[in-house]
Amino acid sequence: xxxxxxxxxxxxxxxxxxxxxxxxxxxxxxxxxxxxxxxxxxxxxxxxxxxxxxxxxxxxxxxxxxxxxxxxxxxxxxxxxxxxxxxxxxxxxxxxxxxxxxxxxxxxxxxxxxxxxxxxxxxxxxxxxxxxxxxxxxxxxxxxxxxxxxxxxxxxxxxxxxxxxxxxxxxxxxxxxxxxxxxxxxxxxxxxxxxxxxxxxxxxxxxxxxxxxxxxxxxxxxxxxxxxxxxxxxxxxxxxxxxxxxxxxxxxxxxxxxxxxxxxxxxxxxxxxxxxxxxxxxxxxxxxxxxxxxxxxxxxxxxxxxxxxxxxxxxxxxxxxxxxxxxxxxxxxxxxxxxxxxxxxxxxxxxxxxxxxxxxxxxxxxxxxxxxxxxxxxxxxxxxxxxxxxxxxxxxxxxxxxxxxxxxxxxxxxxxxxxxxxxxxxxxxxxxxxxxxxxxxxxxxxxxxxxxxxxxxxxxxxxxxxxxxxxxxxxxxxxxxxxxxxxxxxxxxxxxxxxxxxxxxxxxxxxxxxxxxxxxxxxxxxxxxxxxxxx
Numbered sequence: 001x002x003x004x005x006x007x008x009x010x011x012x013x014x015x016x017x018x019x020x021x022x023x024x025x026x027x028x029x030x031x032x033x034x035x036x037x038x039x040x041x042x043x044x045x046x047x048x049x050x051x052x053x054x055x056x057x058x059x060x061x062x063x064x065x066x067x068x069x070x071x072x073x074x075x076x077x078x079x080x081x082x083x084x085x086x087x088x089x090x091x092x093x094x095x096x097x098x099x100x101x102x103x104x105x106x107x108x109x110x111x112x113x114x115x116x117x118x119x120x121x122x123x124x125x126x127x128x129x130x131x132x133x134x135x136x137x138x139x140x141x142x143x144x145x146x147x148x149x150x151x152x153x154x155x156x157x158x159x160x161x162x163x164x165x166x167x168x169x170x171x172x173x174x175x176x177x178x179x180x181x182x183x184x185x186x187x188x189x190x191x192x193x194x195x196x197x198x199x200x201x202x203x204x205x206x207x208x209x210x211x212x213x214x215x216x217x218x219x220x221x222x223x224x225x226x227x228x229x230x231x232x233x234x235x236x237x238x239x240x241x242x243x244x245x246x247x248x249x250x251x252x253x254x255x256x257x258x259x260x261x262x263x264x265x266x267x268x269x270x271x272x273x274x275x276x277x278x279x280x281x282x283x284x285x286x287x288x289x290x291x292x293x294x295x296x297x298x299x300x301x302x303x304x305x306x307x308x309x310x311x312x313x314x315x316x317x318x319x320x321x322x323x324x325x326x327x328x329x330x331x332x333x334x335x336x337x338x339x340x341x342x343x344x345x346x347x348x349x350x351x352x353x354x355x356x357x358x359x360x361x362x363x364x365x366x367x368x369x370x371x372x373x374x375x376x377x378x379x380x381x382x383x384x385x386x387x388x389x390x391x392x393x394x395x396x397x398x399x400x401x402x403x404x405x406x407x408x409x410x411x412x413x414x415x416x417x418x419x420x421x422x423x424x425x426x427x428x429x430x431x432x433x434x435x436x437x438x439x440x441x442x443x444x445x446x447x448x449x450x451x452x453x454x455x456x457x458x459x460x461x462x463x464x465x466x467x468x469x470x471x472x473x474x475x476x477x478x479x480x481x482x483x484x485x486x487x488x489x490x491x492x493x494x495x496x497x498x499x500x501x502x503x504x505x506x507x508x509x510x511x512x513x514x515x516x517x518x519x520x521x522x523x524x525x526x527x528x529x530x531x532x533x534x535x
Contacts, residue, residue, distance in 0.1 A: 004267045008373045014264040015257045015333070017203045020362050021210040022175030023195065023252035023336060027351070029159070029222060029244050031233070034166035037135050040119055047237060054133045055121045058165045061232060066163055068230035069145050073109045083112040083146075093148045093156065103152050106229075110146035115139055118164045140164075147229050154178045154221055159229065167232040171222060171246070176254070178217070179210045194329060196256045215246075215351045222246060247349040250340050253361025255369075257333040265327040269312055272325070272372055316368065319344045323368055335368060337361040388483055392461045400461040405487045406495070412439035413455055417464060417476050417484040426468050426475040429453060 004010045033039040044050040048057050073080040079096070083089060089110065096107040117139055124134045143163040150156050155177035160170040176195050183190055186209070189201035200206050226244065233242055259265050313326035320341040328334040337360075339345070345360050347353050392400040403410045416435045420427045433452045437444040456474065459465045464480030467473075476484070501511045 004264050007268055007271050010264050010268045011369060011373055014260045016260050017200060018255060018257040019197055019203065019207055019210060020255050021179055022213055022358065023254040025173050025175065025248065025252070026250040027171040027218070028247045028249050029169035029171050031166055031242050032245050033242060037119070037137060040135055040166065043242065047240065052133060053135050055119050055135060055165065062164055065167065065230065065232040069109065072230045076106055078106045079108040081108055081110045083110050089146065096148065097156055100150060102150070104150055107148040107150065110148065112144050112146065113141050114144050115141055116144065116162045116164070118142060149225065151221060153181055155181050159225060173218065173221065175210070175213050178213055179206065182209050193332060196328065196332065198258065198331065215354050218351060219246060246351040248342055248351060248354065248357065250338065251357055251361065252336050252338045253358060253365065255335045255362070255365040256328065259332060262330045265330065265333055268333060269327060272314060323364060325368070335365045337364040384483065388462055394461065400458055403458055403462060405491060409440065411488060411491055412436055413459060414484040414488050415439055417480055418488065421476040421481045426473040428473055429456060432456065
């Protein structure tokens with residue numbers, strides 16, 4: 001088994017298979033009409049028959065809901081746990097999940113004190129000094145009920161209810177766990193890798209499953225468990241229009257690339273960490289997320305490397321969102337885009353926007369990998385350069401010489417192509433001779449038709465021009481224009497200009513390139529003297 005040398009080697013030759021999937025999603029479950037004070041007043045009057053704007057009548061609803069939760073835990077014989085400060089709720093969940101033997105059910109009910117937005121009644125006074133009650137929105141530390149469950153379709157998930165009005169809830173699911181359950185049901189053989197797949201007998205079918213997860217599946221899960229778990233709103237409330245809706249608080253979109261050997265992942269991260277710490281700059285991260293970043297664009301744009309033990313991870317931040325890249329369990333390359341605010345991409349928060357959000361997340365993952373591949377080992381660019389500069393052997397065995405782009409004749413040909421691209425009817429042998437000769441310091445009469453035919457053959461076999469059918473005219477290809485523009489500019493503006501700055505014995509003015517060259521040479525000479533290498 002060969003060892004990879006570059007990022008491009010890892011991505012091209014050492015990825016066994018890859019799967020894109022929605023990963024964790026944190027969803028807001030709420031009643032839209034009850035998120036504002038006036039909506040609450042309407043509920044009090046229409047549903048509870050209250051004529052005074054006060055939250056006091058809601059105390060009975062809250063007590064009934066909390067009592068229903070305790071009765072549910074007792075009747076279902078599931079533990080009722082009080083979380084303590086600093087305790088990781090996921091650790092408690094994994095302990096109970098390890099003992100769970102069914103395919104569906106409630107693991108336990110947890111209670112925690114957390115901040116939430118609630119409605120309170122405060123006393124105000126009118127212009128006559130008379131007091132009256134008024135409902136306002138406030139933040140308070142109150143009880144939250146956590147229901148940790150296992151679903152037959154989604155696997156482990158939890159739903160968290162606020163114990164006070166308007167009883168907003170949070171739903172946390174995992175798309176990879178959903179894909180595992182669906183793959184097992186349709187008979188796709190796989191080996192699990194924590195939150196992903198280590199092997200798969202039918203990767204295209206698995207990818208199709210992952211792609212099929214949509215808003216309708218999540219809505220069905222919410223409706224199903226709302227009917228199972230205690231709910232603060234009655235059937236009459238829901239019939240009156242006070243039903244729960246879902247919006248997206250956070251969504252993760254993962255690309256898992258299973259590697260052939262652990263060293264492949266180490267090579268990848270060694271090079272990425274060394275050379276890509278500027279990828280979080282606004283001009284770079286804007287390309288990855290396909291968003292324009294201006295000087296006045298709010299948010300933070302940065303790259304961080306975080307090491308857990310000896311395993312590094314790369315984090316790229318864009319406004320309220322980020323991409324995380326890490327070596328998963330030493331076996332897979334994991335790239336995850338986490339979107340914390342859908343409006344950063346001009347997308348709404350409602351669940352029906354999930355397909356548009358999925359496109360943003362998966363595209364960002366691919367663009368990051370594409371950027372890393374090109375910055376470390378631009379194999380596509382190397383192949384394109386070789387296609388121009390190296391010899392070509394035709395199907396008949398004829399050898400067409402390469403076109404070294406520093407050669408004056410080749411530079412003249414490339415310059416001529418930039419002009420000929422503008423001709424709608426193409427150009428002929430004679431046209432090329434008349435443009436090429438002055439660029440070489442010659443008269444057109446000094447060049448023969450055979451010499452120009454030789455150049456036309458080279459240009460055609462290297463894909464820079466093509467013959468117009470049934471004519472003796474040629475036109476510049478799209479590839480020819482791109483290569484001609486880049487190679488002539490690189491030659492004239494970079495190579496010639498840079499070398500002139502470095503070698504001119506009497507430069508008219510100082511330059512940063514010349515100063516850097518002299519400083520580097522002085523530092524190298526000093527190192528040689530210090531090491532005692534001078535004779």
